[in-house]
Amino acid sequence: xIRHASSRTRIGCYLALPAAAVLLSGCxxxxxxxxxxxxxxxxxxxxxAGPTSTVSWMLPDEPxxxxxxxxxxxxENTILANVCERLMEVQPDLTTSPRLAETVRWxxxxxxxxxxxxxxxxxxxxxxxxxxxxxxMQRHAxxxxxxxxxxxxxxxxAKTGPAEITVIMKQPDATFIQAMAGNGGVIWNPRVxxxxxxxxxxxxxxxxxxxxYQLTDWSPGSSVTISKSPTYWDRSRPVLAEExxxxxxxxxxxxxxxxSSDIDGAYLDGPAAAVALRGADNVSLTQGPATNxxxxxxTDRGGATDERIxxxxxxxxxxxxxxxxxxxxxxxxxxxxxxxGAWGYQREAFEAAYDQLPGAPAEPSxxxxxxxxxxxxxxxxxxxxxxxxxxxxxxxxxxxSALVDAARKIGLDAxxxxxxxxxxxxxxxxxxxxxxxxxxxxxxxxxxxDPIGFYKNGASTARVNFAGYTNPDYDTTVKTAQRxxxxxxxxxxxxxxxxxxxxxxxWIPVVQAPSTLALSTHITGAPASAAYLYYPxxxxxxxxEKN
Numbered sequence: 215x216i217r218h219a220s221s222r223t224r225i226g227c228y229l230a231l232p233a234a235a236v237l238l239s240g241c242x243x244x245x246x247x248x249x250x251x252x253x254x255x256x257x258x259x260x261x262x263a264g265p266t267s268t269v270s271w272m273l274p275d276e277p278x279x280x281x282x283x284x285x286x287x288x289x290e291n292t293i294l295a296n297v298c299e300r301l302m303e304v305q306p307d308l309t310t311s312p313r314l315a316e317t318v319r320w321x322x323x324x325x326x327x328x329x330x331x332x333x334x335x336x337x338x339x340x341x342x343x344x345x346x347x348x349x350x351m352q353r354h355a356x357x358x359x360x361x362x363x364x365x366x367x368x369x370x371x372a373k374t375g376p377a378e379i380t381v382i383m384k385q386p387d388a389t390f391i392q393a394m395a396g397n398g399g400v401i402w403n404p405r406v407x408x409x410x411x412x413x414x415x416x417x418x419x420x421x422x423x424x425x426x427y428q429l430t431d432w433s434p435g436s437s438v439t440i441s442k443s444p445t446y447w448d449r450s451r452p453v454l455a456e457e458x459x460x461x462x463x464x465x466x467x468x469x470x471x472x473x474s475s476d477i478d479g480a481y482l483d484g485p486a487a488a489v490a491l492r493g494a495d496n497v498s499l500t501q502g503p504a505t506n507x508x509x510x511x512x513t514d515r516g517g518a519t520d521e522r523i524x525x526x527x528x529x530x531x532x533x534x535x536x537x538x539x540x541x542x543x544x545x546x547x548x549x550x551x552x553x554x555g556a557w558g559y560q561r562e563a564f565e566a567a568y569d570q571l572p573g574a575p576a577e578p579s580x581x582x583x584x585x586x587x588x589x590x591x592x593x594x595x596x597x598x599x600x601x602x603x604x605x606x607x608x609x610x611x612x613x614x615s616a617l618v619d620a621a622r623k624i625g626l627d628a629x630x631x632x633x634x635x636x637x638x639x640x641x642x643x644x645x646x647x648x649x650x651x652x653x654x655x656x657x658x659x660x661x662x663x664d665p666i667g668f669y670k671n672g673a674s675t676a677r678v679n680f681a682g683y684t685n686p687d688y689d690t691t692v693k694t695a696q697r698x699x700x701x702x703x704x705x706x707x708x709x710x711x712x713x714x715x716x717x718x719x720x721w722i723p724v725v726q727a728p729s730t731l732a733l734s735t736h737i738t739g740a741p742a743s744a745a746y747l748y749y750p751x752x753x754x755x756x757x758x759e760k761n
Contacts, residue, residue: 253488253501253544255742257306259731262739262756265454269737269755272471272480273462277438280429281415282397283359291397291747292481293460296440298423300399301328301347302391304748306741308503308555308663310395314342314424318394320699323386324369328394330377335447336403337421337428344373349404351379354397364390364398367696386697388704389662392558395748396661426453426753437461440752454739454756468732472497478737479755481746482730484609489542491732498735501728502742503555505668506659507548508609510602510617510722511641512681517600518652519681522593523626524719525573526586527600530620534577537725540612547576548726550712551658551668555729555744558663560705567709571716574723578620586624599627603651605638610655613724617653648680657727661748666695666704669711672720683720 273289280294303313312318315328334342348371355365367387374380383390393399406422407414414422417432424447427440441457463471465487471477473494482488491497510527512518533547549571557564575582600621604614614630621628631651633641640647641654648654660667670676673692674684688711695707715721729744739754740746 253485253499253730255501255728257308257502257743257745258741259498259500259733260738260758262454262737262754262758263760264757265456266737266755266757267456269455269458269479269752270477271458271460271752272468272477273460274465274483276435276462277432279415280419280421280432282400283353283356283361284415285360286397288483288747289462293429293438293440294400294423295746295748296427296458296750296752297421297425297429298400298402299334299425299750300395300397300401300748302395302399304395304661304663304745306502306743306745306749308505308743308745309558310392310663313395314347314401315394318391321380323697323699324383326381326383326390327374328379328381330379332377333447334424335445336406336424337443337445338403338406339445340403340405342401342403342424344375344377344379346404347379347401348373350400350402351381353402353407354400361396361398364393364396386699388696388699389664389667392662392664392667397748426451426750427458430457451750451753453753455752458752458755472732472734475734477734479731479733479740482732484541485544485727485730486541486609488544488730488732496735498733498738500731500733500742501544502731502744503553504659504727504729504744505553505555505661505663506657506729506744507551507553507726508545508613508655508657508724509551510613510653510655510724511678512653512721513641513648513651514680514682515601515649515652516598517593517595517626520593521683521718522589523595523600524681524722526589526593526624527617527620527626528574528719528722529582529586529589530578530624531574531722531724532577532616532620533574533725536613536616539616540609541725541727544730545725545727547574548723549574549716551721551723552660552665553726553728556660556663556665556668559701563702563705563709564665567712571712573716573719578623583623590624590626595626599629600653601629601631601651603631603633603638603641603654605635606632607635610638613655642678653722655724659744664704665708665712666692669708669715670696672711672715679720681720683718685714685718688714 277290301315302310316331317329351371354361367383369382369384371381403422410419413419417434421429426446428443430441431439438460442453465483468480469490488499517523537545602614602617604610618628671678698704731742738758739756740751
């Protein structure tokens with residue numbers, strides 16, 4: 215499934231970059247030439263001292279459906295993480311552990327066995343059975359299901375015992391078990407789904423899950439409320455907040471609602487919003503690990519198809535300037551289009567390989583600019599000017615302006631085209647829209663803690679390889695890495711893919727944006743990492759003081 219954040223409205227500050235407008239309403243700017251001091255960084259916040267009643271939470275936009283086999287995005291996942299459970303579960307440190315599966319093991323290279331818990335129950339009180347798990351997995355695997363790509367290597371799924379499911383793979387798939395911690399591993403109550411029919415996932419439909427909260431109200435255009443489930447089966451996981459009421463607004467409204475104490479918390483839609491909250495004595499801020507990264511994605515329209523042009527622009531891009539201007543210094547210049555939250559194993563190997571990557575300086579040196587000019591001189595620059603698409607929002611506006619500035623410094627003409635925000639996400643699906651620009655800008659994330667979940671995007675057959683990058687060695691290495699179950703061996707292969715990707719600047723990496731959590735000072739307990747998209751974060755949310 216494509217993981218991106220195109221539909222989300224963001225807030226940012228315009229500063230000190232050529233051609234950028236100056237200041238967005240509701241945002242407190244960091245002075246030019248300075249970087250905001252780092253926020254506390256941790257996977258978790260402090261444990262709650264006691265329970266709380268109703269928590270008010272704000273989302274970037276209204277959910278569209280609660281049927282993840284139709285669609286899901288950040289807002290849907292933020293809610294459903296507390297309502298639905300999966301075979302596996304993402305932890306606050308972004309590792310993966312069994313959940314509705316009690317244990318999981320590879321019997322051989324193509325057979326994986328899930329031994330299921332026998333004490334889990336759905337919200338209607340019925341037990342979660344192997345038949346329910348089988349039905350759910352088969353539903354996810356349907357060709358028209360949004361999560362079907364997670365089952366691409368599955369040959370068959372069968373119930374092989376009273377509490378056992380065996381999956382036979384067409385070939386080894388190193389990320390399949392991790393994928394079962396995402397929406398491809400959600401276990402539905404078939405009786406609820408079938409009774410609701412096409413109504414399932416709509417505002418009038420109940421949920422069909424087994425998590426610590428149940429969906430109690432969805433008032434379209436207004437709010438969604440989840441309440442502590444009276445049938446929740448896991449007594450080892452205390453549920454401290456009685457209910458959570460979700461509303462939605464753009465990030466300027468989120469900032470205002472937090473500072474005025476109208477809401478209790480939010481996972482900010484971009485770290486720049488935290489700049490405006492730093493002075494609020496009633497708000498605590500924490501950043502945590504994430505796989506999110508902002509990149510410039512090339513199309514097959516013109517100049518972006520020449521890797522020399524992409525490499526030249528990458529060398530000339532001022533990532534530190536972008537971090538200061540668009541993110542208040544709270545994002546980090548990145549050499550890759552995937553964040554270090556993806557390093558869920560062999561972390562030292564991934565970190566060492568990342569440190570050695572060339573071609574994406576934080577701030578271009580004179581040598582970088584000279585090398586970029588030499589690449590431009592080699593390339594055919596007779597095409598029309600480089601066009602980068604923005605949506606008029608501040609973050610993309612800063613990045614687009616920085617690319618134009620970088621292009622001009624190395625002898626290229628460049629310009630910005632503005633696409634309405636409502637259409638911007640269509641760059642992934644609309645070829646006509648992609649024909650309007652050489653690059654568009656987006657934040658991309660993966661749900662797995664394995665970088666192969668991202669680097670498969672460079673394969674010649676990948677759906678998001680829009681510029682047509684082709685390298686037989688890359689394709690072979692992707693397939694080998696996906697089949698390699700040994701972590702150390704797979705990490706070495708992934709690092710080879712990373713080197714090949716960087717050498718051709720398949721996408722131009724910009725900055726890595728940690729997850730950013732804002733909480734009222736009277737509550738605590740939620741994870742600060744990007745686990746909130748798949749982990750029941752609200753269950754641990756409670757009072758910061760003993761009652």
